[in-house]
Amino acid sequence: MHSTTSDLVGADRLAPPSAVDALKIVIVGGFGVGKTTMVGAVSEIRPLSTEEIMTEASVGVDDIGRVREKATTTVAFDFGRITLNAGTMLYLFGAPGQQRFWFIWDQLFAGSLGAVVLVDTRRLADCFYSIDRLEHHRMPFVVAVNRFAEGPGLPAVREALDLAPEVPLIDCDARRRESCKQVLITLVEHLAHLNTFAREDIA
C-alpha cells in the first residue's frame, strides 16, 4: 500500500500544541451493542482502531490460567477523542467486555476517570461480567441502555443487573450525539458526586 506523510497525518483534527494532559473514559459492552457508534457520535475524529498484545505481566496481575492456551493474544479496541480545552484531551475507548479483554485493563486503562457500561436489553447477560470486573477494579461506572427496540423499563433492568441504587442507569441512543453527551455528563456528575463523598469521609 502506498503511504505518504499526508496519509499518515490525514485530515484528522490535530491536538492543540499546548495539550499537556489526557483523560480516559472507557465504554464497555458486548459485541454489537453500539460502543463504536457511541464513540463516533461524540468524537471529533473518526474512531480509530488498534490492538494490544496481552503480556505475561498483565496475566500475572489478573491471575487465572484461562489464558495459557496461547502465547500471544491480542485484543482490538476503538477510540475517539474530544479536545476539552487548550490543555486537555479526553480519549474515549470502546472496549469489548469479553473475558480476555480484562487482562489488559491495567495495561491500557489504568487511571481512567470512569466507565460507561453499554447494555442491550435483549442480551443483558453480556454485561454481567463487565460490571463484576469494574467493581473489582474499583472503577466508577454508569450503565446506559442503548434502546434498539421496546424492552424492559429501567427499574426492571436495574433489578436484573442487581445494580446498587447509587449507580446511575439511563436510556440512550448511541447514534445520537446529544444522547451520548448526556451519558458522559451523567458519568462525570456521578464522579463529582463520589469525589464529594470521598472528601467528606476524610473530613
Place this chain on the structure above:
Amino acid sequence: MIRRSVDREDPDRLYTVTGGRTRADDAAFDSVSLIVGECEPTPGMQSEHARILLLARRPIAVVELSAKLRLPVSVVKILLRDLLDTGRITVRHPSSMTRPGKIDPGTLKQVLVALHNL
C-alpha cells in the same frame, strides 16, 4: 471495520520492528501519554521511528500512534523508548499517571463544561 490482525501479520515484521525486543518498560508510557517530537526524521533512521517523528509534530497520544502505524500499543512503546532515550521526543504524561488515585475536582468541572459545550 476491517483491519489487519497481528495474528495474520508477517510474523517477522513485529520482531524486526522492535529488534527482537518483546517488552517495553511499561511504566515509561501511559496509553494516553502525549508524545511530542523534538526533531525531524534523519536519513537512515528506522522507518517506524521516522514516521513517529512526523506524526508527533503536534502532541499525539500513544494509542493514536499505535492506530496510525498499525502496530500494537506495546510495540509502539518499545519504539518510543528508543526515541526518548536519544532525546528525539519528549513525553507529557497524563495527570492520572503523575498523580494516581486522585481526580481533581477542578478537572471534573472542566470536563463537565466541555461536554455541555460539545
